[in-house]
Amino acid sequence: MGQLKIVTGGVRLDGKAFVLDSLIASSIKSRSYQPIVIESTKNLTLKSRNKEGYLSSRLVLENDRLECLTNNFKIMDDRGSLLFSANRKEVLVGSETLHVTGEGGTILRGSIQTRLVRAEAGHDLR
Template identity: 35%
Template structure:
């Protein structure tokens, strides 16, 4: 049994050795070769696309440099516009094509602030709802203000001129009108004092209507270095509701008073007395030893 196993083993070994040493493994003649990568027209298109992207990148970079140079970009701002801690600072002249919204606008210390337009300059104030509450419009022919109240103050915040729907208030010590024809008032004027320049005459005139001066405690008219003249087409009325009318002067002339009948003896004297009618009309009567007003009272009729 053992001898048969040894013999079978040797026979298998010899068969394996002969088969291994002399055997050649034949490979197929037509084998496909697969190349890894991009070749041909795809490769050319890829290179062309990369070149186009490179050109676009260079053009964008050049345009960016040009824009930065033209707009004057800098670490502090753009051109004449500089960013500071307090806000924006603009140097030189600037033109705004659209509305400008700002809380405060100041000029430099050594220059003034100029707002200029070929049509008009309009400044609007709006409430939180966006409605216009105040408007200042400077046009070529008129300056227009739309507001509930218009007020001009002095440097110490004293109101100089105030206008609202009910009244106009002038807060200065003196209102001076320099027009050659003076000031024109269509309605009443209330003031404690009216006086002209030292070298000018004061003239109160109403060409087509009447001129009335009223005061609860009296009207005081004074000409320190000249005369007072009152002219009227009709009547001049001096009326005092509670008091007397006093005409105090060294000489008082009434040249156009009506005169009573003169006698031959009285005409040589040239003396007259002033008489008053019940309606207040004055007339002259020849002076005598006693009053002669009753003799010429027919003038009052």
């Protein structure tokens, strides 16, 4: 473990630290303009618990996937505007334009609703 100091309000660690089991902290901060690098050979798991101690959210980063377990998932842009949100009842895309790419096209099961349907100039609506 790097240089470890007990300071007012917590512990300060300079250098690298290797955690072999669990790291439990209420807050981890880096120095100004310095990154925090977390590296794992298997996976990285972040968990949060509610006031009663029950698991409320989990984020798992593995070698080939990212898994999120939560009731409400949101992605915001740098201005705080909603880009994507998902929960048990709905999935919302909040961008101005939605592009769906791929050779297979798009399959929609159920109904679709829109305020405007139009074809490119000089082309039929299909």
